[in-house]
Amino acid sequence: MSDWKKEADYISGMIDRHHEWFDNSIPMIASENVISPLAREMLVTDFHDRYAEGEPGERYYHGNIYVDKVELKIMELARKLFKCEYADPRPISGTVANIGILKALTKPGDVITTPALSDGAHISTAKFGAVGIRGLTNQNYPFDVENMNLDIDATKKMLLEVRPKLALFGRSVFLVPAPLEELRPTLEEIGCPVWYDGAHVLGLIAAGRFQDPLREGAHMITGSTHKTLPGPQHGILLANPRDEKMLRRLKSGIFPGVTSNHHLHAMAALGITLAEHLEFGEDYADQIIRNAKALGQAMYELGFKVFCPHLGFTESHTLAIDVAEHGGGEMISQLMEDANMIANKNLLPWDTKPKSPSGIRLGTQELTRIGMKESHMTEVAEFIKRIAMDKEDPAKVKEDVCEFRKDFKFVQYCFNTDIPAYKRHRIV
Numbered sequence: 001m002s003d004w005k006k007e008a009d010y011i012s013g014m015i016d017r018h019h020e021w022f023d024n025s026i027p028m029i030a031s032e033n034v035i036s037p038l039a040r041e042m043l044v045t046d047f048h049d050r051y052a053e054g055e056p057g058e059r060y061y062h063g064n065i066y067v068d069k070v071e072l073k074i075m076e077l078a079r080k081l082f083k084c085e086y087a088d089p090r091p092i093s094g095t096v097a098n099i100g101i102l103k104a105l106t107k108p109g110d111v112i113t114t115p116a117l118s119d120g121a122h123i124s125t126a127k128f129g130a131v132g133i134r135g136l137t138n139q140n141y142p143f144d145v146e147n148m149n150l151d152i153d154a155t156k157k158m159l160l161e162v163r164p165k166l167a168l169f170g171r172s173v174f175l176v177p178a179p180l181e182e183l184r185p186t187l188e189e190i191g192c193p194v195w196y197d198g199a200h201v202l203g204l205i206a207a208g209r210f211q212d213p214l215r216e217g218a219h220m221i222t223g224s225t226h227k228t229l230p231g232p233q234h235g236i237l238l239a240n241p242r243d244e245k246m247l248r249r250l251k252s253g254i255f256p257g258v259t260s261n262h263h264l265h266a267m268a269a270l271g272i273t274l275a276e277h278l279e280f281g282e283d284y285a286d287q288i289i290r291n292a293k294a295l296g297q298a299m300y301e302l303g304f305k306v307f308c309p310h311l312g313f314t315e316s317h318t319l320a321i322d323v324a325e326h327g328g329g330e331m332i333s334q335l336m337e338d339a340n341m342i343a344n345k346n347l348l349p350w351d352t353k354p355k356s357p358s359g360i361r362l363g364t365q366e367l368t369r370i371g372m373k374e375s376h377m378t379e380v381a382e383f384i385k386r387i388a389m390d391k392e393d394p395a396k397v398k399e400d401v402c403e404f405r406k407d408f409k410f411v412q413y414c415f416n417t418d419i420p421a422y423k424r425h426r427i428v
């Protein structure tokens with residue numbers, strides 16, 4: 001065997017190990033999910049090998065007869081699922097969709113308003129992310145830590161003072177809906193476009209849960225398609241544009257603004273996910289939220305400082321937990337990984353050091369996807385307690401985690417529920 005083939009085998013071998021690990025783990029990263037078998041199959045099709053710049057019917061390349069049909073169908077499914085006038089499945093990630101919006105609707109030097117990073121905003125909407133690339137200044141909304149949401153009265157006042165060119169809502173630690181309806185009169189008075197970054201909660205919104213931004217005053221939603229919407233790593237833009245001019249700008253913001261090849265294989269997989277979500281999305285979203293509340297309750301009863309007990313801990317898939325007294329977010333998430341529980345450390349609103357956050361963030365969307373219900377959340381909470389509070393040897397907890405995962409090997413809420421979740425396509 002050649003040396004280079006050995007290197008290739010090394011890489012595919014590591015991926016086999018990764019699959020085996022995740023097949024025996026409790027995955028709780030709030031921004032991840034596992035794709036359905038049929039959608040996964042799209043990722044290894046010839047769509048992966050092609051280009052289709054432009055819009056269906058008006059391409060710069062030939063060879064797109066079937067790509068066009070697929071793209072038009074996906075736009076139709078997305079419009080139906082999100083009840084919007086325009087759906088663009090070309091952004092190759094949530095961040096790319098966000099940069100497209102900034103390109104479409106702002107000019108360098110403009111001031112926009114966004115949630116603060118420490119209050120759960122995403123880096124793509126921070127000064128040292130895409131907002132900075134576009135040469136914008138952002139002002140952060142005042143925050144109400146008790147309710148983990150914007151401080152509505154103070155935000156109204158701030159919006160009237162700043163009069164932003166664009167107002168962004170939506171976060172990565174997103175426990176409760178953004179107060180769009182409450183802020184709507186103020187935003188209408190200012191007259192700026194209202195943009196909702198729904199990356200985390202897109203699957204909940206599609207199912208009619210959490211909130212309905214396009215009916216609450218937002219003109220557009222961007223999002224990742226792989227968080228609570230359990231699809232491929234990709235992005236999407238959904239809009240009810242104010243007028244033709246806004247629509248034209250949004251389209252050109254995405255292409256040629258921020259895409260060339262729009263990853264046709266991932267787009268096709270997204271189409272399958274949208275169809276599956278139209279069929280199974282409501283049941284899936286309901287169970288995600290029930291599981292998140294159940295996990296919050298179980299951890300709270302074990303003595304963890306779970307955010308927002310007075311609100312039932314969360315209205316989404318996400319929980320925020322202050323673990324400072326147990327060693328901090330870095331230490332706890334590392335110990336959890338040692339026991340096959342995958343989570344991330346997270347900044348809490350009062351944290352000042354980005355590298356040593358006091359919190360962890362947990363999501364229930366992937367556990368729900370592999371079939372877990374409320375009663376299993378109690379068991380998950382107990383595993384976390386053994387690690388974080390009892391300081392049990394992670395190797396011992398890991399054995400029990402592996403045993404627990406034996407009942408959850410298949411993806412649910414999709415068309416084929418008899419194919420293992422972590423299946424690889426093999427060249428035989």
Ligand SMILES: *Cc1c(COP(=O)(O)O)cnc(C)c1O
Nearest residue numbers: 093094095122171172197199224
């Ligand atoms: C995850 C996320 C994004 C973008 O994520 P991608 O990895 O680029 O798809 C954007 N905004 C928010 C709020 C997010 O949580």
